[in-house]
Amino acid sequence: EIVMTQSPATLSVSPGERATLSCRASQSVSSNLAWYQQKPGQAPRLLIYGASTRATGIPARFSGSGSGTEFTLTISSLQSEDFAVYYCQQYDNWLALTFGGGTKVEIK
């Protein structure tokens, strides 16, 4: 099983500031990585796939980077609607998909 580790667990950011979230894989997943956003009481929403490709309708302030074992999700200027929990997911081993534990982005 590929273990996905996200850091930090909680990130306190002021509106308008940049947020940088990290995701590390226990072995290389190439660029087979997705990011999701989840708000309380809602289903996750796909933000990024292929490590850096924004899903349909996702604002340009969201960007993904990295390959291999180290990945980053950057939110360039946090809006009020961006405060949520973010998960990464690998699909390099697509017979055993795994998610990271999540990073909660909260208002500072």
Add this chain to the structure above:
Amino acid sequence: QVQLQESGPGLLKPSETLSLTCAVSGHSMSSGYYWGWIRQPPGKGLEWIGSIYHSGSTYYNPSLKSRVSISVDTSKNQFSLKVNSVTAADTAVYYCASDGSGNYYISSFDYWGQGTLVTVSS
């Protein structure tokens, strides 16, 4: 746009079988895509349970494989999940989701149902 809706009992007793159905609209399941189930225990992270291709090929999380089965009914445009011998550890919000990437492998999930809470308690 694909829409998914989970349905099924919300309360089970230990050792019973969890059965959920996901109704799909906006896309004919027989046309393709992978379809999956993901769960989330209260206050915790996401866990992939398994996926099914429109042809009926199934793929399960190795840690749950012995207790899980997923099936598809393309005539009703729905797919289903069964988890045998449930315990309190199976208490979670269960989501159905689709992977519309068109890849030959399961990748990311672009459409999700709203989720349904299943509680296992005696």
